[in-house]
Amino acid sequence: MAPIRAYQPILRPRRGEFAALAHLSDEEAVRILPIVEVDPAVSIVPLIRELMPRTEALALDFGNVPEPPAPLFLAEQLTRIGVAMVPVLRPYESGRRLVAHGLAARMHRRRAVLRLQPHVDAGNPAQADVVTDRVLAATALEPSEIDLLIDLAETACLSHADEVEERARRVLRWARTMPWRSISVASGAMPPNLDDLPTDRPVAVGRLDARVWARLGEPGIGYADYGVTSPVRRLGVQHHRQLPTLRYTAEEDWWIYRWARRGGRSDDRCHDLCRTLVTSPQWPSAGARFSWGDAEIARRARTARGAGSSASWIAWSTSHHISHVLRALP
Numbered sequence: 001m002a003p004i005r006a007y008q009p010i011l012r013p014r015r016g017e018f019a020a021l022a023h024l025s026d027e028e029a030v031r032i033l034p035i036v037e038v039d040p041a042v043s044i045v046p047l048i049r050e051l052m053p054r055t056e057a058l059a060l061d062f063g064n065v066p067e068p069p070a071p072l073f074l075a076e077q078l079t080r081i082g083v084a085m086v087p088v089l090r091p092y093e094s095g096r097r098l099v100a101h102g103l104a105a106r107m108h109r110r111r112a113v114l115r116l117q118p119h120v121d122a123g124n125p126a127q128a129d130v131v132t133d134r135v136l137a138a139t140a141l142e143p144s145e146i147d148l149l150i151d152l153a154e155t156a157c158l159s160h161a162d163e164v165e166e167r168a169r170r171v172l173r174w175a176r177t178m179p180w181r182s183i184s185v186a187s188g189a190m191p192p193n194l195d196d197l198p199t200d201r202p203v204a205v206g207r208l209d210a211r212v213w214a215r216l217g218e219p220g221i222g223y224a225d226y227g228v229t230s231p232v233r234r235l236g237v238q239h240h241r242q243l244p245t246l247r248y249t250a251e252e253d254w255w256i257y258r259w260a261r262r263g264g265r266s267d268d269r270c271h272d273l274c275r276t277l278v279t280s281p282q283w284p285s286a287g288a289r290f291s292w293g294d295a296e297i298a299r300r301a302r303t304a305r306g307a308g309s310s311a312s313w314i315a316w317s318t319s320h321h322i323s324h325v326l327r328a329l330p
Contacts, residue, residue: 006032006033008033008035008113008222009224009225010037010188010226010227011227011318013039016310016311016313017227017315018048018050019319021055022051024053028322028326029055033055034059036059037064038061040064040066044060044074048078058083058086059086059087059113061113062093067093070100071097072100076107086147088113089113089114089115089135091116091134095134098134098138099138099139102139105141110141110145112139112141113148116150118170119167125173143178148183150184150185152168152186152212155209157208164187168216185222186224187231194258199260200261202277204253204254205253206253228254228318229314244270244308245258245259246277246297248320249324270308271307291319291322292319293315293323296319
């Protein structure tokens, strides 16, 4: 198995996440393989063309896209603008789509990601073997050409974290029986809805997903997560104006800043939020040099002009999160 050096955040195809990827440092860009969940409602090629990720490749997951749209067509489009696509294989996809994934993988270094959700795709090692054999046969790929991503989905609370950890250990025992290119474990603990949290003061939300990975203590196992968003998708449409919100990553917690004070101007609220953050214990010693997102937060702390938008707040939060994770990984 190849040495682990890539962090694999599972991201949504939105401006905020892509802005963070477009502002990675050179050192960060070579250590991250973003897994982007393709949304049929989003034209992803124009978004990528406008906010070009600095990573060596993008892993695209078509699991939420109705068939038959083929990943091969998108891989060809991305090749024209200089982006290498790594297909993400899902066990429930049709044989036709898996064949297309295999062709797309062979366009770029014969590499793919198998995203396995054990609680959905395979309940025991025998089922996992059947699922894997089908994927390998359809794609015509070898395990050594595939990064295995064990996606444990939501880690909702401390008691659930124990259950997730034990499930991860069982799956890892099975996974180590095959010569995968790499093995990573993902889960997510960010709540799907922050609207009920208090405003005008930072609130800690435990990074239970990071704690599960750390407690596993498995050598050679890579880290993945859902960035600063939840693995649980919110249903319905938000009709209220969103408050300025930052999801600021620390070692064991996210610090959620939701700001309503200082009247109705979003610029004033964001300015006050950022001033509070840069004087807090969570602000890193490197300050604005920590990440592009931290530089943007520091700039808003100096002036009340330019509050940004919900996409900006996700971009700054994601940028800081990626930098924090990469610094924390061995």
